[in-house]
Amino acid sequence: MPFRILLLFAGFFVIASVTACGPDDDDNGGEPVPCANCPVTDPDPLIEGPSVPTAFAVDVPDYLPRPVLDADNPLTVEGIELGRRLFYDKIMGRDSAFSCSECHKQELAFTDGRALAEGIDGRVGRRSAMSLVNLVFNGNGFNWDGSSGKLWEQAIHPVENMLEMDEEWENVLTRLRKHEDYRRRFRAAFGIDRPSELNREMVAKAIAQFESTIISADSHFDRVVYQNTEFFTEEEQLGADSLFFVEDVPLGALHPGCGHCHNAPAFGDDRFKNNGLDDVANLDDFPDKGFGDVSGSRFDNGKFRTPTLRNIALTAPYMHDGRFATLEEVIDHYAAGGHGVENEDPNITGFPITDRQKAALVAFLESLTDETLINNPNFSDPFQ
Ligand code: HEC
Ligand code: HEC
Structure with a gap:
């Protein structure tokens, strides 16, 4: 049948042209044979396609701080x-x-x-x-x-x-x-x-x-406090008012006061502090000197950046070396009040806390989990 013969011929030419092309091919008087499937031989070709990027404005709700944009690296x-x-x-x-x-x-x-x-x-x-x-x-x-x-x-x-x-x-x-x-x-x-x-x-x-x-920016906390679309449970409210942000506590009383360093809306002030983790005899003994290695000042040894507590329920274990497995352990650490090392932050005071209060503080911390963030397709793996 003529059609089958045609196909046979076509097959032959495909095979012939594939085998005829290759970087080592000398049949053309030493010149490389042009071929769509061959590897690029020019090491530095012109790149095709558009070359003018589109400016992008990052979408920050007004209840968050203003972005610190890098003039050297405009977003596109x-x-x-x-x-x-x-x-x-x-x-x-x-x-x-x-x-x-x-x-x-x-x-x-x-x-x-x-x-x-x-x-x-x-x-x-x-x-x-x-x-x-x-x-x-x-x-x-x-x-x-x-x-x-x-x-x-x-x-x-x-x-x-x-x-x-x-x-x-x-x-x-x-x-x-x-x-x-x-x-x-x-x-x-x-x-x-x-x-x-x-x-x-x-x-x-x-x-x-x-x-x-x-x-x-879309945790339960944000929806309650800034977006006014949800309510705190009684337990979360107790954790917020009388433990985390310390509004209802009499002056001079010892209290968790996490908001001193992890205040809303950022929940971390990005400053370098010793929050009382290591019991060292002197400032040279920290196993990890942290900010001290960067600033060169001995008094900064053992200080680390106060990170955000947003999504903290998702990011265990905790601290720069992951030493605490749970939020309860973290609270026990702060309640114990550090070790009296000379550069510990003055807000690391220790405080009494009942089991009910501890559960309330954890419930409040859990309200900082942002499901929108973890499901946002713009942040997901583009290869899946
Ligand atoms: C004096 C400032 C200060 C106070 C007060 C404070 N923190 Fe911190 N917090 C820090 C610093 C600094 C770090 C980082 C320490 C490190 O990893 O070495 C930290 C880390 C944490 C972490 C671990 C974060 C992570 O990503 O692993 C949690 C959780 C935490 N703090 C919760 C609390 C809670 C709850 C309170 C109140 C009971 C509190 N903090 C009070 C300064 C403070
Ligand atoms: C092996 C695990 C690992 C890999 C891979 C890794 N990181 Fe990290 N990332 C870390 C650790 C640990 C830290 C904390 C480093 C420190 O403080 O010394 C960190 C810190 C960061 C921070 C700082 C966040 C802040 O709040 O200051 C950024 C940003 C970051 N990583 C981005 C990246 C990028 C981008 C890559 C890929 C190029 C990357 N990481 C690859 C483990 C990793």
Whole structure:
């Protein structure tokens, strides 16, 4: 049948053209044969596609503080989407085998559920992975010790850290430069013309743009206090008024007063304090010097950034080293009132607390969980 013969011929030509194409092919007098399926031979071609990004205004409800925006890294629709992909992509880790999201999971408010972070090959780090919500309000340095001044600078370190992603930036950049889709996305976000222009700073800035959009503002607490659409239970109200924010307590009485450092609406003041965790004989003895290593001042040893308590019920275990498994243990720690180390914060006083009050304080802390955040498709894994 003529039709079958035609097909046979077509098959022959497909095979012939596939075998005829390849980087080592010399049949054409040493010139490479052009072929759609062959790997790109030009190491630095022009990238096609749009190159002017679209400005993006981060959506912050008026009851939250104003964002601390980075003039060096304006938010754009294309940059944010690119950053989201990079955040979830294992291409960022050694052998393309580890992503940021392994330690920062959306369902756990971008923490990992571990006391100490676990990186590539199960290597255990020295601190607990932090939540990544509401970073755009922090102008006080990132990480537990404030060691990264800008959000995009922070993103550089996990890639190189041998206990985290253990990869050389040059390898990450080579993979991204070769990647058709990423090339185009870097052009769209940063206007580059050729893959060789794609650099580490752009990668980190795109990730920081994505992180800047992760806003938690729709917890039960927000709905009760700011949106006026829900009510506190009696227990939550007790936890709020007489324990957390200390409004009903007589002057001079010892009280939890968590709001001194974790006040609404941020629930963390991002300042560096010693909240009484370590019983050290002197200021040089802290197992982790925290902010002291950054500021160089001995008096800052053992101080860590006061983090937000938003979504705290999702982010156990607690503290920079994950030493407390539950919120009850955290409250017991504060009730015991520290160890009298000389740089402990004066608001670490210790206080009496009944089981009923403790349950009320936990109920209040649980009201800070934001289901909208953990289900927001804009923050989810784009590859799933
Ligand atoms: C192995 C687990 C792990 C991986 C992988 C990881 N992180 Fe983290 N992340 C941590 C830990 C631990 C901290 C706290 C670091 C410190 O204080 O020294 C942290 C802190 C942060 C902070 C600071 C948050 C704040 O409030 O200051 C940001 C932002 C962040 N990570 C983003 C990233 C990005 C972006 C990546 C990927 C490039 C990444 N992380 C990969 C564990 C991890
Ligand atoms: C003097 C300021 C201060 C007061 C008062 C205070 N905290 Fe903290 N809080 C901190 C600091 C600083 C940290 C980080 C300490 C660290 O990890 O080394 C912290 C960490 C936490 C954490 C762990 C956060 C995480 O992401 O792991 C919880 C939970 C917490 N505080 C709850 C409370 C509660 C509940 C109260 C009231 C009983 C309270 N805090 C009172 C300063 C304070």
